[in-house]
Amino acid sequence: MTNQYQTEHYRELDALHHLHPFTTHSSLRAGGARVIVRGDGPYIIDSDGHRILDGMAGLWTANLGHSRPELAEAAYQQMLELPFYNTFFRTTHPPVVALSRKLAELAPANLNQVFYGSSGSESNDTAIRLIRHYWALKGEPKRRIIISRKNAYHGSTIAAASMSGMAHMHAHSYPLYEGFRHIMDPYWYGESWDGETPEDFGIRAARALEEEILAVGPENVAAFAGEPVQGAGGVKIPPESYWPEIQRIVDKYGVLLLADEVITGFGRVGTWFASEHYRIRPDLITFAKAVTSGYLPLSGVIVGDDIVEALMAHDDDFNHGYTFSGHPVACAVALKNLEIIEQERLVPRVREFGGPALAKMLAKFKDHPLVGEVRSVGLLGAIELVADKRSRRRFADPGRVGLICRDHFFREGFIMRAVFDTMVMAPPLIWEQQQFVEAEAVIGRVLDLTLEDVAGEVAA
Numbered sequence: 001m002t003n004q005y006q007t008e009h010y011r012e013l014d015a016l017h018h019l020h021p022f023t024t025h026s027s028l029r030a031g032g033a034r035v036i037v038r039g040d041g042p043y044i045i046d047s048d049g050h051r052i053l054d055g056m057a058g059l060w061t062a063n064l065g066h067s068r069p070e071l072a073e074a075a076y077q078q079m080l081e082l083p084f085y086n087t088f089f090r091t092t093h094p095p096v097v098a099l100s101r102k103l104a105e106l107a108p109a110n111l112n113q114v115f116y117g118s119s120g121s122e123s124n125d126t127a128i129r130l131i132r133h134y135w136a137l138k139g140e141p142k143r144r145i146i147i148s149r150k151n152a153y154h155g156s157t158i159a160a161a162s163m164s165g166m167a168h169m170h171a172h173s174y175p176l177y178e179g180f181r182h183i184m185d186p187y188w189y190g191e192s193w194d195g196e197t198p199e200d201f202g203i204r205a206a207r208a209l210e211e212e213i214l215a216v217g218p219e220n221v222a223a224f225a226g227e228p229v230q231g232a233g234g235v236k237i238p239p240e241s242y243w244p245e246i247q248r249i250v251d252k253y254g255v256l257l258l259a260d261e262v263i264t265g266f267g268r269v270g271t272w273f274a275s276e277h278y279r280i281r282p283d284l285i286t287f288a289k290a291v292t293s294g295y296l297p298l299s300g301v302i303v304g305d306d307i308v309e310a311l312m313a314h315d316d317d318f319n320h321g322y323t324f325s326g327h328p329v330a331c332a333v334a335l336k337n338l339e340i341i342e343q344e345r346l347v348p349r350v351r352e353f354g355g356p357a358l359a360k361m362l363a364k365f366k367d368h369p370l371v372g373e374v375r376s377v378g379l380l381g382a383i384e385l386v387a388d389k390r391s392r393r394r395f396a397d398p399g400r401v402g403l404i405c406r407d408h409f410f411r412e413g414f415i416m417r418a419v420f421d422t423m424v425m426a427p428p429l430i431w432e433q434q435q436f437v438e439a440e441a442v443i444g445r446v447l448d449l450t451l452e453d454v455a456g457e458v459a460a
């Protein structure tokens with residue numbers, strides 16, 4: 001049983017011994033962490049017994065929801081059979097072979113081989129190394145620059161953080177890894193000119209890539225990297241014109257395309273990979289998170305045939321890998337996770353039910369005085385909080401109102417994340433009508449509570 005005493009006990013020890021990711025440590029120590037003790041389908045339960053609707057699927061991970069016994073059973077059986085063996089030195093094992101085969105089947109046709117890691121950050125580090133290695137093997141070693149976008153999130157290792165476009169991460173004092181350039185992100189609500197249509201804006205945002213390629217010299221550009229939908233940057237959904245134009249540009253200059261599908265992979269937007277939804281033809285896809293619904297850490301890069309051919313054409317080692325590349329238990333859990341997603345038709349269900357239900361629910365809030373825009377694609381959604389919805393004017397001190405709103409959500413038993421003043425959500429794929437009804441009621445209450453807190457700052 002959990003009780004108040006245990007909550008205080010965990011909080012105290014947590015504050016003394018645990019450094020949390022992406023956290024202001026002084027304020028966490030002062031306020032204490034929320035202690036989560038259990039998961040139950042779409043809900044998580046804290047140490048005081050509160051049942052909380054998880055609108056973020058863990059951290060864009062739990063596509064199947066929490067605590068499915070089949071995944072625990074798959075892990076248990078694999079631990080009894082072969083808990084670990086490495087995949088270095090010409091060894092392999094059945095779960096990694098089966099999962100690789102499955103991922104090749106689900107990915108676009110030209111992507112057939114998988115290199116594994118344990119986190120999204122690692123998968124992007126691997127992709128960066130593969131991309132540069134590829135160009136060296138092709139006799140074009142000058143092609144080293146990777147262009148990505150402002151507000152992109154590709155991970156927190158130094159290479160992945162350098163490829164990311166998060167100014168607050170770049171502001172840390174370590175030197176960034178060299179060879180990355182960042183262009184504008186396709187954020188229509190925040191970046192479009194007065195009267196510019198989403199389609200025109202999408203073309204303009206994509207052409208920033210062409211300008212950058214020409215500025216640094218096409219002979220120096222190795223790849224363009226992008227999340228099909230920017231997630232941690234604020235669920236920025238590109239206009240329909242954006243990705244086709246990006247594809248045209250990478251094709252024209254022979255630049256590789258890396259699709260970071262760490263959030264969008266495995267059904268989130270209603271296709272197995274969002275590359276399919278946006279009809280892009282990536283040379284590499286990075287994945288993590290929902291491949292196991294987050295039950296165990298596993299990530300990887302699905303690598304295009306051209307890159308694999310270049311590797312095959314040379315006798316040298318590719319000097320890269322992780323102890324846990326292709327961990328057998330993580331692979332077994334991933335296989336079971338993908339099997340259930342397939343059996344329960346959860347990917348088409350996002351198109352037929354979850355995506356439309358989320359869009360319909362969010363649309364109910366578009367006239368709220370605090371709300372500048374609502375948007376969604378599949379089960380990725382966002383609500384922009386603004387001081388003046390007519391002029392799109394933001395609140396002073398970006399992030400302050402988002403945190404007020406997020407804290408109300410916590411207290412009301414719903415998880416929605418604040419990216420500055422954009423509230424984002426990514427519920428599990430298993431949400432039923434009941435969860436949308438609950439979410440709608442809470443969002444309505446919380447927007448009103450937040451409005452009360454900042455009423456003096458909001459345009460009438």
Ligand SMILES: Cc1ncc(COP(=O)(O)O)c(C=O)c1O
Nearest residue numbers: 119120121153154155227262263
């Ligand atoms: C698109 C994207 N890429 C990479 C990462 C990094 O993944 P990880 O935290 O597993 O290293 C994330 C994490 O949220 C992400 O959203």
